[in-house]
Amino acid sequence: MKQIQNSKYLELLSVLGIGGAHPGGINLTKEIFKHEPINDSCHVLDVGCGTGQTAAYLTQTFGAKVTALDINPTMLEKAKYRMKSNELHVEFIEGSIENTSLLDSHFDFIITESVLSFVNKPKALSEIYRLLKDGGRFIAIEQTMNERLAPADELEIMQFYGFDSLLMESDWEALLIQAGFENIQIQNHTTIESEPDFHYSNEIDPELYNVMKKHIEIMLNYQGIISYRIYACTK
Numbered sequence: 001m002k003q004i005q006n007s008k009y010l011e012l013l014s015v016l017g018i019g020g021a022h023p024g025g026i027n028l029t030k031e032i033f034k035h036e037p038i039n040d041s042c043h044v045l046d047v048g049c050g051t052g053q054t055a056a057y058l059t060q061t062f063g064a065k066v067t068a069l070d071i072n073p074t075m076l077e078k079a080k081y082r083m084k085s086n087e088l089h090v091e092f093i094e095g096s097i098e099n100t101s102l103l104d105s106h107f108d109f110i111i112t113e114s115v116l117s118f119v120n121k122p123k124a125l126s127e128i129y130r131l132l133k134d135g136g137r138f139i140a141i142e143q144t145m146n147e148r149l150a151p152a153d154e155l156e157i158m159q160f161y162g163f164d165s166l167l168m169e170s171d172w173e174a175l176l177i178q179a180g181f182e183n184i185q186i187q188n189h190t191t192i193e194s195e196p197d198f199h200y201s202n203e204i205d206p207e208l209y210n211v212m213k214k215h216i217e218i219m220l221n222y223q224g225i226i227s228y229r230i231y232a233c234t235k
């Protein structure tokens with residue numbers, strides 16, 4: 001549970017139960033999957049599934065078999081509630097993508113939507129590579145810097161979010177190549193937005209409102225610099 005304790009921001013997301021907690025939200029996810037060969041014979045792993053908005057969409061729309069993994073029990077509880085309310089079947093696993101007990105070459109698709117920034121990236125990427133079938137697709141929507149900042153500013157951002165590094169597009173590409181991925185395609189879709197989707201916890205520590213304030217402050221201060229990319233590749 002180290003990652004959760006290190007990130008007050010992730011704690012905030014889980015108590016607010018924010019669905020689509022990645023840039024572009026569910027509308028970007030829908031746009032991406034319009035162009036992927038997904039159908040009811042596919043098994044998808046949604047890594048860091050949060051409250052399960054994407055997992056629900058993939059199973060409901062394509063009939064895909066979805067396994068959803070998250071390290072945070074509050075997120076998983078909210079994701080399970082979403083599936084129950086919508087009568088959807090998704091398999092849930094509580095654990096870290098840095099080290100799972102899932103079988104080798106098990107999934108046709110693996111997705112991470114704003115997850116890898118919070119974990120040990122080489123470890124998580126080699127685990128994702130291991131879990132993917134040959135020819136399987138890995139799609140990641142991940143925070144990406146458009147330019148480097150002064151070291152003190154980068155440190156402030158990393159400490160606030162609980163990131164171990166701030167990567168530029170070329171850094172992500174190098175990590176994907178190092179993990180063994182091929183046919184890497186990188187896209188930048190900054191115009192897609194989604195409606196917010198909240199599943200609040202009964203009790204919210206007032207200190208977390210300061211975390212929200214700080215997050216908004218960072219986003220405003222570094223507009224156009226802290227960005228994201230969609231990375232799509234094949235094993």
Ligand SMILES: C[S@@+](CC[C@H](N)C(=O)[O-])C[C@H]1O[C@@H](n2cnc3c(N)ncnc32)[C@H](O)[C@@H]1O
Nearest residue numbers: 020021022048049050070071072096097113114
């Ligand atoms: C920014 S949220 C994104 C949630 C979801 N993908 C979405 O788009 O709404 C990051 C998620 O990654 C999860 N997470 C963080 N570290 C993780 C790890 N080591 N293994 C699995 N999930 C992790 C968090 O608990 C959280 O649900």
